[in-house]
Amino acid sequence: xxxxVPDRAACAALDAADPLAHCRDRFVLPRGLVYLDGNSLGALxxxxxxAVDSVIDHxxxxxxxxxxxxxxxxxxxxxxxxxxxxxxxxxxxQVVVCDSTSVNVAKxxxxxLTMRPGRDTIVTEIGxxxxxxxxxxxxxxxxxxRVVAVPRAEVVEAMGERPAVVVLTHVDxxxxxxxxxxxxxxxAHAAGALTLxxxxxxxxxxxLALDDDGADLAVGCxxxxxxxxxxxxxxxxxxxxHQVDLPSPLPGWVGHADPFAMEDAYRPxxxxxxxxxxxxxxxxxxxFGAALSVFHGVxxxxxxxxxxxxTDLFIDLVEARxxxxxxxxxxxxxxxxxxxxxxHPAAPEVMxxxxxxxxxxxxxxxxxxxxxxxxxxxxxxxVWDAADALATILTTGRP
Amino acid sequence: xxxxVPDRAACAALDAADPLAHCRDRFVLPRGLVYLDGNSLGALxxxxxxAVDSVIDHxxxxxxxxxxxxxxxxxxxxxxxxxxxxxxxxxxxQVVVCDSTSVNVAKxxxxxLTMRPGRDTIVTEIGxxxxxxxxxxxxxxxxxxRVVAVPRAEVVEAMGERPAVVVLTHVDxxxxxxxxxxxxxxxAHAAGALTLxxxxxxxxxxxLALDDDGADLAVGCxxxxxxxxxxxxxxxxxxxxHQVDLPSPLPGWVGHADPFAMEDAYRPxxxxxxxxxxxxxxxxxxxFGAALSVFHGVxxxxxxxxxxxxTDLFIDLVEARxxxxxxxxxxxxxxxxxxxxxxHPAAPEVMxxxxxxxxxxxxxxxxxxxxxxxxxxxxxxxVWDAADALATILTTGRP
Numbered sequence: 001x002x003x004x005v006p007d008r009a010a011c012a013a014l015d016a017a018d019p020l021a022h023c024r025d026r027f028v029l030p031r032g033l034v035y036l037d038g039n040s041l042g043a044l045x046x047x048x049x050x051a052v053d054s055v056i057d058h059x060x061x062x063x064x065x066x067x068x069x070x071x072x073x074x075x076x077x078x079x080x081x082x083x084x085x086x087x088x089x090x091x092x093x094q095v096v097v098c099d100s101t102s103v104n105v106a107k108x109x110x111x112x113l114t115m116r117p118g119r120d121t122i123v124t125e126i127g128x129x130x131x132x133x134x135x136x137x138x139x140x141x142x143x144x145x146r147v148v149a150v151p152r153a154e155v156v157e158a159m160g161e162r163p164a165v166v167v168l169t170h171v172d173x174x175x176x177x178x179x180x181x182x183x184x185x186x187x188a189h190a191a192g193a194l195t196l197x198x199x200x201x202x203x204x205x206x207x208l209a210l211d212d213d214g215a216d217l218a219v220g221c222x223x224x225x226x227x228x229x230x231x232x233x234x235x236x237x238x239x240x241x242h243q244v245d246l247p248s249p250l251p252g253w254v255g256h257a258d259p260f261a262m263e264d265a266y267r268p269x270x271x272x273x274x275x276x277x278x279x280x281x282x283x284x285x286x287x288f289g290a291a292l293s294v295f296h297g298v299x300x301x302x303x304x305x306x307x308x309x310x311t312d313l314f315i316d317l318v319e320a321r322x323x324x325x326x327x328x329x330x331x332x333x334x335x336x337x338x339x340x341x342x343x344h345p346a347a348p349e350v351m352x353x354x355x356x357x358x359x360x361x362x363x364x365x366x367x368x369x370x371x372x373x374x375x376x377x378x379x380x381x382x383v384w385d386a387a388d389a390l391a392t393i394l395t396t397g398r399p
Numbered sequence: 400x401x402x403x404v405p406d407r408a409a410c411a412a413l414d415a416a417d418p419l420a421h422c423r424d425r426f427v428l429p430r431g432l433v434y435l436d437g438n439s440l441g442a443l444x445x446x447x448x449x450a451v452d453s454v455i456d457h458x459x460x461x462x463x464x465x466x467x468x469x470x471x472x473x474x475x476x477x478x479x480x481x482x483x484x485x486x487x488x489x490x491x492x493q494v495v496v497c498d499s500t501s502v503n504v505a506k507x508x509x510x511x512l513t514m515r516p517g518r519d520t521i522v523t524e525i526g527x528x529x530x531x532x533x534x535x536x537x538x539x540x541x542x543x544x545r546v547v548a549v550p551r552a553e554v555v556e557a558m559g560e561r562p563a564v565v566v567l568t569h570v571d572x573x574x575x576x577x578x579x580x581x582x583x584x585x586x587a588h589a590a591g592a593l594t595l596x597x598x599x600x601x602x603x604x605x606x607l608a609l610d611d612d613g614a615d616l617a618v619g620c621x622x623x624x625x626x627x628x629x630x631x632x633x634x635x636x637x638x639x640x641h642q643v644d645l646p647s648p649l650p651g652w653v654g655h656a657d658p659f660a661m662e663d664a665y666r667p668x669x670x671x672x673x674x675x676x677x678x679x680x681x682x683x684x685x686x687f688g689a690a691l692s693v694f695h696g697v698x699x700x701x702x703x704x705x706x707x708x709x710t711d712l713f714i715d716l717v718e719a720r721x722x723x724x725x726x727x728x729x730x731x732x733x734x735x736x737x738x739x740x741x742x743h744p745a746a747p748e749v750m751x752x753x754x755x756x757x758x759x760x761x762x763x764x765x766x767x768x769x770x771x772x773x774x775x776x777x778x779x780x781x782v783w784d785a786a787d788a789l790a791t792i793l794t795t796g797r798p
Contacts, residue, residue, distance in 0.1 A: 030460075043460075053451075057448065062427075065439055103649065229459060230454075230459055232680070266529075
């Protein structure tokens with residue numbers, strides 16, 4: 001059975017009819033480049049430079065120290081968090097932007113273990129993103145807790161281990177496979193456990209409904225589909241119901257109830273704010289806040305529909321050409337994030353040639369060619385061009 | 400005895416003869432403002448905006464993901480650390496720029512306790528900067544360690560407690576008093592302890608000689624006298640001799656020996672690099688790196704001489720006017736940082752009036768008026784104007 005696939009003109013027609021097509025102008029993109037690595041570093045939103053320049057010139061350069069109050073610097077982690085929250089399906093007051101994903105994983109694992117004092121097991125997935133795994137292992141070792149790492153298919157079964165917390169990445173960074181956040185969360189709750197979701201490869205491209213799905217804790221990265229810039233600050237989510245007795249695993253002065261009282265003893269700020277540690281990174285928060293404006297007026301349903309259409313198209317085009325690659329990403333829409341991963345034994349060389357041909361994806365060991373599809377700026381013709389370049393490389397040996 | 404003090408014209412003459420006068424042009428400063436709060440937020444170095452814009456436009460906007468290698472993003476924490484190192488009196492390979500001061504204090508306290516396994520006591524000072532204290536207390540509680548907090552004068556005596564580590568801030572944030580870093584370090588070593596110095600209120604204005612003084616561990620802030628920008632990344636120092644067996648208290652993927660191998664288990668990178676945790680904050684590192692260029696060609700001896708001259712002048716002018724304030728900063732040069740603190744029972748109101756009069760310092764509870772003197776951009780006439788404005792406020796009740 002041959003898959004029927006559109007030609008390039010048909011892809012151009014899809015772009016012309018795309019309700020999100022206008023969003024591409026919200027980004028700066030190099031002419032002629034097919035950028036399919038927004039799941040590693042999101043493209044530059046056009047609004048970022050003016051926002052950062054304004055902070056540098058006017059707020060830092062002119063208003064100086066008064067900016068902490070007058071220009072909202074002090075509240076920026078909370079304000080940007082509340083702008084981000086709808087993309088996570090979170091109501092206000094539950095998200096703050098701070099630190100790196102890694103530091104936030106460390107904080108949230110400590111939070112979870114502290115909130116489940118009778119338990120000492122952490123369930124996670126074999127092949128979870130390395131930094132999540134390293135920090136889970138380190139904190140478990142420090143606290144005398146036990147890590148049970150199981151294959152993806154056995155996560156729900158592992159609830160029988162009576163875990164304190166289940167630590168998972170919502171979309172797998174290699175395969176793009178999505179966990180059923182609600183189902184896993186319900187299973188965890190039924191077992192008396194909390195969930196800690198890493199949303200790094202989801203937020204901004206895959207619909208999230210943390211509040212509705214009953215999520216407990218989450219973290220995520222600012223610089224992938226959220227386009228916050230290289231090394232952008234990360235974020236934490238704590239469901240409102242957990243905030244009253246929320247521990248402060250890294251009690252820095254910014255998470256203090258009254259930082260400028262300069263008290264000798266720590267008293268936690270209200271709510272999720274107590275997960276703030278050091279002084280907020282204002283330039284990076286300005287970039288991140290401006291970057292989030294690209295989602296203005298975008299319906300998540302449209303974003304998801306385009307994401308699935310783009311990834312469907314890429315899979316179809318690759319399969320129609322009968323290329324010597326193995327699809328690592330689920331065909332099932334319910335299990336697919338916003339990326340397509342293809343296995344090829346010479347993945348590094350193939351990707352080098354693709355990049356030389358102006359198609360940027362990346363690789364993940366040992367054999368994965370990874371392509372991320374950011375629905376706000378990737379076009380259907382980009383997908384066609386990427387598949388065509390890949391076909392040329394794999395069938396001729398040279399691009 | 401009346402102190403003989405220069406008039407404003409004499410101060411202008413001092414500026415004309417100042418070997419560092421040309422450095423003021425390296426900063427953007429609002430016209431007419433006397434800015435004496437560079438110990439809280441350093442002024443904007445002129446080089447910052449172009450550096451940040453270039454990263455946004457060319458590196459992020461054009462080169463995108465390739466910038467991690469091609470534009471040195473991956474090594475930026477180490478490269479900027481090595482640019483900073485001479486200001487700390489540190490040779491290369493011992494300083495990395497990362498995270499916040501608070502997170503770095505947490506890391507370094509864990510490092511120290513791990514490196515002194517037979518000991519469980521942390522000596523610190525009553526009135527140490529709050530975030531240092533909060534994190535020392537939290538980590539001690541987590542590890543079952545003991546915190547011995549003593550008055551400044553009893554720090555050396557407290558070495559009898561057989562501490563694992565002595566955690567001190569080099570220049571006190573309220574009074575500007577300096578610890579004798581070498582003497583305290585020697586006393587700590589004689590007692591078998593490590594030292595962890597917080598250099599936040601020193602670096603960039605007070606000479607440091609970490610290597611020569613035998614320091615073990617240090618942290619510090621990027622946004623005070625180092626002018627790295629609001630919430631700039633902080634830094635850690637680990638003496639070369641401690642790096643072979645250096646623990647990784649927060650083992651994130653960026654501190655892994657081979658991050659892109661995406662291994663399941665953590666293996667530490669060589670040396671101080673293993674104290675890196677999450678993805679480096681590139682925009683902020685670009686700002687910080689550019690900011691450090693203001694120190695180019697500046698001899699630390701000149702910087703210190705001007706710092707002492709400025710603070711001497713301010714003290715003299717205040718005392719000559721017989722203002723109703725109490726000097727909280729040591730007159731002894733060996734014990735003074737680069738700030739002058741004056742106690743006044745109505746400090747908040749006095750500072751509000753000073754700021755309204757165009758002289759920006761800040762307050763610290765309960766009664767301290769705090770004035771920081773950044774020798775690269777503060778002029779002698781600024782000192783005169785500040786003292787004059789203060790005198791007007793304190794003698795007339797209104798500016």
